[in-house]
Amino acid sequence: MTQLFQKAAIIGVGLIGSSLARVLRQKGLAARIVGVSRSAENRETAVTLGIADEMTDDAAQAAKDADVVFLCTPVGAVGSVAKRIAPVLKEGCIVTDVGSVKTAVIEAVAPELPPYARFVPAHPVAGTEKSGPANGFAELFEGRWCILTPSDDADEKAVALVSRVWEEAGMKVERMTPERHDTVMALVSHLPHLIAYTIVGTAADLEEQTKEDVIKYSAGGFRDFTRIAGSDPVMWRDIFLSNSDAVLNVLQRFSEDLTALQRAIRWKEGDKLEDLFRRTRNIRRRVIEARQDQPENEKLLLKRSARQK
Amino acid sequence: MTQLFQKAAIIGVGLIGSSLARVLRQKGLAARIVGVSRSAENRETAVTLGIADEMTDDAAQAAKDADVVFLCTPVGAVGSVAKRIAPVLKEGCIVTDVGSVKTAVIEAVAPELPPYARFVPAHPVAGTEKSGPANGFAELFEGRWCILTPSDDADEKAVALVSRVWEEAGMKVERMTPERHDTVMALVSHLPHLIAYTIVGTAADLEEQTKEDVIKYSAGGFRDFTRIAGSDPVMWRDIFLSNSDAVLNVLQRFSEDLTALQRAIRWKEGDKLEDLFRRTRNIRRRVIEARQDQPENEKLLLKRSARQK
Numbered sequence: 001m002t003q004l005f006q007k008a009a010i011i012g013v014g015l016i017g018s019s020l021a022r023v024l025r026q027k028g029l030a031a032r033i034v035g036v037s038r039s040a041e042n043r044e045t046a047v048t049l050g051i052a053d054e055m056t057d058d059a060a061q062a063a064k065d066a067d068v069v070f071l072c073t074p075v076g077a078v079g080s081v082a083k084r085i086a087p088v089l090k091e092g093c094i095v096t097d098v099g100s101v102k103t104a105v106i107e108a109v110a111p112e113l114p115p116y117a118r119f120v121p122a123h124p125v126a127g128t129e130k131s132g133p134a135n136g137f138a139e140l141f142e143g144r145w146c147i148l149t150p151s152d153d154a155d156e157k158a159v160a161l162v163s164r165v166w167e168e169a170g171m172k173v174e175r176m177t178p179e180r181h182d183t184v185m186a187l188v189s190h191l192p193h194l195i196a197y198t199i200v201g202t203a204a205d206l207e208e209q210t211k212e213d214v215i216k217y218s219a220g221g222f223r224d225f226t227r228i229a230g231s232d233p234v235m236w237r238d239i240f241l242s243n244s245d246a247v248l249n250v251l252q253r254f255s256e257d258l259t260a261l262q263r264a265i266r267w268k269e270g271d272k273l274e275d276l277f278r279r280t281r282n283i284r285r286r287v288i289e290a291r292q293d294q295p296e297n298e299k300l301l302l303k304r305s306a307r308q309k
Numbered sequence: 310m311t312q313l314f315q316k317a318a319i320i321g322v323g324l325i326g327s328s329l330a331r332v333l334r335q336k337g338l339a340a341r342i343v344g345v346s347r348s349a350e351n352r353e354t355a356v357t358l359g360i361a362d363e364m365t366d367d368a369a370q371a372a373k374d375a376d377v378v379f380l381c382t383p384v385g386a387v388g389s390v391a392k393r394i395a396p397v398l399k400e401g402c403i404v405t406d407v408g409s410v411k412t413a414v415i416e417a418v419a420p421e422l423p424p425y426a427r428f429v430p431a432h433p434v435a436g437t438e439k440s441g442p443a444n445g446f447a448e449l450f451e452g453r454w455c456i457l458t459p460s461d462d463a464d465e466k467a468v469a470l471v472s473r474v475w476e477e478a479g480m481k482v483e484r485m486t487p488e489r490h491d492t493v494m495a496l497v498s499h500l501p502h503l504i505a506y507t508i509v510g511t512a513a514d515l516e517e518q519t520k521e522d523v524i525k526y527s528a529g530g531f532r533d534f535t536r537i538a539g540s541d542p543v544m545w546r547d548i549f550l551s552n553s554d555a556v557l558n559v560l561q562r563f564s565e566d567l568t569a570l571q572r573a574i575r576w577k578e579g580d581k582l583e584d585l586f587r588r589t590r591n592i593r594r595r596v597i598e599a600r601q602d603q604p605e606n607e608k609l610l611l612k613r614s615a616r617q618k
Contacts, residue, residue, distance in 0.1 A: 076579075100529075125529050129593070145526055184522040187512060189529030194574075195504055196530075198567045200589040202559070203496060205566075213493040215595050217454055220434050220498030221505075223596055224533055230593030233586035240574050240582055250511070251571055255564075257514075258507045262560055265503075265549050270385075273549055277542035280509040284438070284539030286524050287532055 017072030018136030076238035079108030102178035104242035142170035326381030327445030385547035388417030413551035451479035
């Protein structure tokens with residue numbers, strides 16, 4: 001147990017914020033944790049679950065005297081939260097976030113902060129399709145990557161402290177530019193979510209009888225997409241809006257590739273199909289080799305989801 | 310233990326065929342199981358694993374004197390197999406299949422069979438992205454649906470026997486027309502696979518540095534698509550070619566929906582995005598309510614995949 005902070009403020013106690021709070025608590029990283037939520041229900045849940053020492057709906061009150069402030073709201077809200085807390089931040093306070101988009105978050109947050117605050121943008125690449133404080137758990141981050149995108153003139157001690165927090169959560173920490181982060185995430189995460197939302201939306205528009213069949217037989221593949229498309233609507237709306245350039249770019253590539261495949265099916269070009277399917281199998285192999293296919297972690301998630309039913 | 314058949318022939322001992330063979334064996338449904346594979350390696354594996362009493366590369370030899378023949382090859386091959394076995398089929402022999410497409414399979418198989426054979430087209434909706442006899446297991450079918458699409462003048466005793474086999478495997482059996490089956494599966498299964506293949510293919514075309522990053526951070530969503538896109542290339546080539554009309558039809562709807570979403574992102578129409586994402590969440594809820602999201606079964610699969618590493 002190494003205490004890194006006297007007071008930690010967590011603005012937003014959804015899946016990520018509440019899981020982080022659990023980590024801080026279990027590892028004793030902060031002497032005092034103050035959480036912020038606009039929802040009275042979430043504040044009550046967080047207190048009942050013992051996630052935070054104190055819950056408030058006032059971000060400024062939570063940030064006052066804090067040694068570290070974690071911005072864990074949907075990315076569309078980080079700018080206004082930064083503006084709200086800026087006047088009360090104490091000298092040297094670390095401000096960090098967990099947003100899935102980095103360029104837009106930096107543009108929104110950095111100009112609001114006083115020069116004596118130390119900003120370290122971060123993205124713990126972890127999550128489930130569940131949201132809210134009750135669905136968080138400390139093991140969520142284990143074995144996953146956390147990407148930090150601090151500027152070149154960032155305070156290195158602050159960067160090291162934020163790294164330390166995520167390492168304590170079980171993550172492997174990497175550093176890259178916000179632009180590279182956003183390009184990679186557009187393909188790794190944002191496009192898959194966009195496509196899952198689309199295909200499930202296509203099904204939602206079917207006439208009721210067919211829709212019932214689709215749900216009934218969803219184990220054939222569709223189900224995996226519904227899981228992704230069950231993710232938090234506001235969080236994902238904000239991600240697509242704030243990383244729109246990179247998302248539209250990969251979407252364009254994807255559409256071209258899909259059109260080519262559509263044409264191959266129409267003209268019965270079996271060799272082209274088989275050739276593509278073999279190449280994608282190789283990518284799968286590399287994902288497994290990179291140990292990003294982690295049954296241990298997944299089993300844990302499934303065990304939790306079974307328990308919650 | 311109820312023996313339903315003296316001799317059962319299983320043409321094709323891949324994931325489904327070998328899993329079915331294990332069920333027949335464990336439940337004592339057939340006194341003798343003869344398996345067919347063109348691959349010497351698969352024949353040896355099947356014998357070593359005790360999946361079949363006998364393995365041959367000659368479908369006709371296996372089908373001779375059989376009470377039931379299960380066609381478990383990729384759907385593109387069922388027509389030629391039916392032609393090959395037709396001359397040796399004994400009177401009243403049940404011929405059934407496991408193909409993911411039904412109209413094309415019926416068109417390919419039915420005309421080849423002698424009038425005294427009893428044809429019952431079937432599709433056990435189950436699978437993993439793995440292929441080959443070593444990856445099969447008897448529990449694969451548990452809790453899943455099996456869809457039968459016999460013609461109106463099919464022999465009802467044969468239909469009942471095939472139902473019985475899949476019920477013994479733990480499946481819930483449904484009956485519908487081949488056309489309805491193909492329409493529903495185009496959306497439930499074929500479109501999701503096509504899209505997963507496409508997005509993973511889009512990644513495969515990236516320059517190597519970005520591709521490495523995509524693999525490294527694949528847990529953000531991309532990984533789920535690589536699992537689907539790791540499925541058997543020949544099996545899926547055949548599915549897309551033989552259900553092309555229905556697949557192209559749902560693909561057209563999907564593309565329209567994706568284009569609408571693309572436009573909403575470009576014009577920053579957040580309300581439209583959020584509205585769609587809320588609707589898809591409802592579909593997810595219905596999938597869970599329909600108990601198609603089965604952690605128990607998934608846990609078993611994960612346990613197996615962990616063991617195999």
